[in-house]
Amino acid sequence: MSLTAAEVAERVGGEVEGDPSIVLHGLAALAEAGGGDLSFLAHGRYASQMADTGASAVLVDRSWEGTCPATLIRVDNADAAFAGAASFFAPALALREPGVHPTAVVASDVALGVDVHIGPYCVLEKGVRIGDRTVLYAGCTVGEQTEIGADGLLYARVTVRERVRIGDRVMIHSGAVIGSDGFGYLPAANGWVKIPQIGTVEIGNDVEIGANTTVDRARFGTTTIEDGVKIDNLVQVAHNCRIGRGTAIAALVGIAGSTDIGASVRIGGQAGVAGHVQIGDGAVVGGRGGVTKDIPPGTFVSGFPAMPHGKARRMHAHMMRLPDMRRRLEELAVRLAELEKAVRERGEDEPA
Secondary structure, rough: EEEEEHHHHHHHOOOEEEEOOOOOEEEEEOOOOOEEEEEOOOOOOHHHHHHHHOEEEEEEEEEOOOOOOEEEEOOOHHHHHHHHHHHOOOOOOOOOOOOOOOOEOOOOEEEEOOOOOOOOOOOOOOOOOOOOOOEOOOOOOEOOOOOEEOOOOOOOOOOOOOEEEEEOOEOOOOEEEEEEEEOOOOEEEOEEEEEOOOOOOEEEOEEEEEEOOOEEEEOOOOOEOOOOEEEEEOOOOOOOOOOOOOEOOOOEEEEOOOOOOOOOEOOOOOOOOOOOOOOOOEEEEEEEEEEEEOOOOOOOOEEEOOOOOOHHHHHHHHHOOOHHHHHHHHHHHHHHHHHHHHHHHHHHHOOO
């Protein structure tokens, strides 16, 4: 699709500064953009690229000031406007036509809603229920007595184990496993004894779960992911966790068992959360943070063990100065030794 700068501005609620008739047909980052591309500036660290960008038009916040050869489209939030523009130039792929592929294996008592698509080589076991307009791409497996709501989308090779309940408008990306056994063992004289994991997983509405993420079933009771939660790729959610409404979790996060995470929490990439802790509503855990104890609501923590972000930054600054502090201590030790030697020599020279 091609749009003029004026047409883009109209769709994103912006104002054109430059040539409104310039034609745009793609999206690109500032440093990579060429003629016909629309780009954006949402972070100050990339401001230096504005003067040299090859983009034909750039989305910027209304308050931005600087030099740029491209036509500017001033908006309230450049990041959000660019996300919206993505749908103009790269429309979502059309969902698959309703029906069950002949290679799919579907138990006789499976209940399928209206306009459901079951792709090649999917397996739907006994008692499965799939809501209206939900799409399962190739190779998905859905275990016994599992329920998936309406308007869902499971990409290729998603595995949902038995007795899991998934709400409406849930998107799960390839390779994710929902409802695998929690990691539970007891030590014994001859090794480890597995603790039965007889609980389940409940996922609310409007949840998105990234590729190769795993959500373990509860030892007993429920592992719960509430409405609107967004989980990135390669995240581990262990047994009996609760993730509150609207929380967002970045890639490579590990959450140990029986952790309670509140609403609208943000957890940065590679963070780790120990088991049996609580993270309050609206808290933020910085990337690679290590949460070992409860985090109060609204608190921003980082570092290991996780502490208030300001304190973590000061601790890091002190650590970065350690080589210089060691050098100064070594110099002081030499000077002290010289002073002690001078004192001893002066004492020996004095008459008895």
